[in-house]
Amino acid sequence: MVTKQVDGPLNDADLTRADSLAREIFSDVANKWAFLIIESIGEHTLRFSELRNEIEGISHKMLTQNLRMLERNGLVERSVYATVPPRVEYTLTEPGRALRATVDGMCAWTQQYLGHIEAARHRFDA
Amino acid sequence: MVTKQVDGPLNDADLTRADSLAREIFSDVANKWAFLIIESIGEHTLRFSELRNEIEGISHKMLTQNLRMLERNGLVERSVYATVPPRVEYTLTEPGRALRATVDGMCAWTQQYLGHIEAARHRFDA
DNA sequence: CCGAATCCACAACGATACTG
């Protein structure tokens, strides 16, 4: 469970260890850069610079930060080749590929409801 | 498409209007509070205060901000009843329910790989 | 080529107070 389902007064102690871990993971992974990185890697093996080129608008810093985070959580694997110049490649691990299904779903959802959402925005902004 | 798939030098003009809209939606929706709100509402009809209680750790401000954003994008519907005290209820719209499938997938993923991730973290932190 | 560290501008966020 990621959201609370009980109804009493709430405090931190209400979260079990597993719940708080789940929330932590959620906070890490449920962000746009992480999703875009996972989507970009997909089944490929990509270098840092390739990822940087593929993800429009991501900064060097954001890319490294999110790659570290994803590596720490075991979603991507980082392979370093001690060549000159150095070569670093990223691939999705099994958990990473599993999550990719979810991210793909969201991409499809975005495409499907694009017009719908645009219309809703115009209505709201008026 | 949400990520770029071409390989030339990149600039903002490379994004078509639909792409930039897709990215905007992605930036809005792919964040942890939005996901937790969607997950909490689910098939229910919840009041502001009920959402506040159900989502551990969300502030009044974050909840209103994200609810406005989701309403603007047409994912939640807001119903105001002019009673005393006022009563405001939130439900998912059709696009919102469609996205919920994705969010559910992520919740399930989190549960499934919880141990896996925890182990990966310990390895990484060492 | 990749990544870490520094600096700093500005956005995010929480707390608080006020309105209908």
Add this chain to the structure above:
DNA sequence: CAGTATCGTTGTGGATTCGG
């Protein structure tokens, strides 16, 4: 009860620089 506004603090994220 729900929402807006303001304020002060924290944190995010970009630009840059240096190092392996």
